[in-house]
Amino acid sequence: MKAGRPVPGAPFLCAVLCALAVCMAGGCGRRAPALTPPPASNGLPRADPGYLQWLERQSMLGRVPELAAQVSGTERLWHNSSTARRVPVLLRAAPNWLALDARVLASGTPLFRALHSARLPERLPALGLEGLFLAPVGEQGDVWTARSAAGGQPRGRAATAAASFMPDPAWGSGEDFARLAEMAEAAGVQTGGELPPAATGLGPDFMLQARQAPRFGGVYAMISVPREAWGDLPEAAEEWDCRPLEPEAVARLADRGLLPPALMRDRLAWAAPSGWAATGEVRGVDGQLRRWVYRHGPAVLRPVLHWQDPGGQARRIFSAASILQTGLEGQTLTGLRFEALMGLDVPPAEGASGGDGSAPDRAALTPGLEALDEAAREIHRYGGWAMQADALPAALAPLVLDGPVDFTRDAATPAAAARALREGDAAPLAAALRAALDAGIEQRRCARGPDAPGGFASGTRGDTAASLALRALGLPARIPAGAGERRALRDACLFLLGWRIGLPGLAFFSPAELAGALPPEGGGDGVTPVWDETPGRAGAAPPMPLAFGALAEQEGDDGSFLRAVSRLLLARKATGLALGELVAVSGGRDGWVATVSSLPEGGMWLVVGNASPRRRALSVPLPRPARSARDAAPDASGRAPRLAAGGRAVEVELDGRQCRHVLLEKQ
Structure with missing residues (x-):
């Protein structure tokens, strides 16, 4: 392992590599699913058991025991602090x-x-x-749903997860x-990469919860709707023909006590679009037909994981x-x-401070x-x-x-x-x-x-x-x-x-x-x-x-x-700017702006931007005197021109719509 690589220590790395080798040999990497999955229904008055087992093998929650076993009860949990600031x-x-x-x-x-x-x-x-x-x-998730959601919901990059x-x-x-x-x-x-988002794609875990498969309850924020209330739901052609609920339908379901009348999220002016949606009729493992309402993210086919469910299923997935x-x-x-x-x-009875989005509030x-x-x-x-x-x-x-x-x-x-x-x-x-x-x-x-x-x-x-x-x-x-x-x-x-x-x-x-x-x-x-x-x-x-x-x-x-x-x-990288500290902002009028950041080992990095179409010569103020100034990086010929720096200002010339980076040496 090369010096300075910010990963776990050598003993832990060796253990991890061994585990990874075993894991990949046993299919912990990408497991190739069956080319043709079992049918979702074989005429029985209940969900097909073979299909459910196949779905479990593809699901996130289904892989939790296998992955948790890699560290549960082992010394690996003690190699790094969960509160480390590095x-x-x-x-x-x-x-x-x-x-x-x-x-x-x-x-x-x-x-x-x-x-x-x-x-x-x-x-x-x-x-x-x-x-x-x-x-x-x-x-x-779009590989699991052949049809797009109704109501003009976006597909492709904007909708899938x-x-x-x-x-x-x-x-x-x-x-x-x-x-x-x-x-x-x-x-x-x-x-580096990303974990699954809190608003996932519609996939195996959602389908298994909707079929009331054992162990999959509480993964998503979804509620089974009694048959007598199905009239409040939009019509659907098939199981996963998911439809958004109109505000009137949400209000009727709230009057029945099935949905909360409001969420704190509804008061956040900046929050991404979200709402409630309904599935079609889904046949469960017990043979019963159910319809579900669930919370969705930016698109109907982006169901939201239920972090607060007492079963902790979403937490186990992450x-x-x-x-x-x-x-x-x-x-x-x-x-x-x-x-x-x-x-x-749900907001407390007395309301949630900051819930209108005007001020940040942790509770909201x-x-x-x-x-x-x-x-x-x-x-x-x-x-x-x-x-x-x-x-x-x-x-x-x-x-x-x-x-x-x-x-x-x-x-x-x-x-x-x-x-x-x-x-x-x-x-x-x-x-x-x-x-x-x-x-x-x-x-x-x-x-x-x-x-x-x-x-x-x-x-x-x-x-x-x-x-x-x-x-x-x-x-x-x-x-x-x-x-x-x-x-x-x-x-x-x-x-x-x-x-x-x-x-x-x-x-x-x-x-x-x-x-x-x-x-x-x-x-x-x-x-x-x-x-x-x-x-x-x-x-x-x-x-x-x-x-x-x-x-x-x-x-x-x-x-x-x-x-x-x-x-x-x-x-x-050479100056350590990433570790620096922003210390001054100047300009804003006449189309230009500049920032100064202090560098870890002394000196400053100045960025000057001219957003206007006109060429201009600027005298940019500095928070402290600089001994000299030069372009932060050489040009194609290897030159890094010096600039005039006198006391607490530096002279910079910029063409229209140009940005310049200047390295200032400390006195």
Whole structure:
């Protein structure tokens, strides 16, 4: 094991590797399900037992005993503290991450295998990328439901979510991942991913609970509706023809005492769309037909796990997922998506303070924060780091970081940067940065990345970083032909990424952003090459035009966009900026904004962004005097120009829609 790798100690690692070998030999990795499952019904007046047994083998809860046995009653529970705070260790080892999403990547082979064949982990450190974040990996729920939900509910990327611990076929097998992880270990690259979200896909666990299979009660927040109340439910053509409940139907069921009249979540102005839905008629193991109402997340086919059920089934699922991902697979960073649990409780009779979303209140978020805290402790117990991965309001960051969670996603800053570029106005970005500074948010514990699978989604649906930049420049969403337009596009994209690169904390980047991917002709979703030029999967979305070229081509070109980003990332790692502290925000008027972060070993990192279309010369104030100033990273020729720094100000010249990073040496 190489020095400084932030994983469990050597004795624990050896035990884990042995367990993993046994586990993979016995099918603990991706287990290939039967090609043709038993029929859901064979004419009997009850659910077919063979089909139920097959479903259990595919379910998350069905794998809990197998995974829990890997650590229950063993010394492995005592190798790491569940309350450990080791944020600096990970920030020194892996401040910069490449984020991969199989749904938007074209690959002729399963993705784990393609990454291994391209030897991608070995190529990343030279580019300033020390982490490989793979998510979402779990088998998606849409494979279990042939029909889309009614009422125009979204499908595909917006609607599906993991419904199994097994990797989705687009990623490959557990054995494929093990080979990739071994290569990453040897290259000094950390791996990470996400646990199943609290709003999962509709899959085996949901179906088994609806059939009242033994041991599966209480997994999801769902209630059996008496037959006399079926008239209050929407009509359904079949079992899993799930339909949303209209407010009037919810009110009628609440009058019957079947549903709560209100939830604290209903008062959270920022909460993602959610509600109640109903299944069709489901035949149970006892032969009885039942209809269920259940809580769903952003789409009807995203049922929400029931964290507060006294049986603790949802907690057992997350515990097993942590054992698998952190303990057995050795993934360093684990993302948690528990937004669907925020406010999923009945308010007290006297009301819930802060429930209108105007002020953060821990009680109003029950049981979401408690679930985050407990899951983070579990991840720590197996030697990993926990990251809150949902796009929560910035005002909630202090509450999240007050617990054991190591990092929380900062969605506000990238979105404000996109708005600044689009509108030529830096005031919203400056306001967001000042609010974070005034709130005392520990920036080193923030994680920033793309807010959509293919890159940016700020503004219109389907935007990428490159298409958003072109729109800000007043250019059509196609690869620019002229050198001047290409240079302007490059500067605008560096402006967008600059507020991840130039602030403390974890920074994530997608292949689509680094390649300058644009929406495919005709609109809709598209895919980009993994790294090298590879053929797309059969039936995959169309390829996205790449304004900066394939990453494999850029890798060997010192003048490429990828190399420009990588030089900044290498400087970010060398100076320890990820461990720094945001100390000042200036500007906001006249289209420019600047931040200053102190560095762990002295000196400061200055980021200056000009969102306006005009070139300008700025005198940027500093919180303390600097001896000298130079560009934080060399250019393609290896030069790092010096800037004039006199006392408590530095002189910076910027073209329109440009961002510049300056390293300030302490006096």
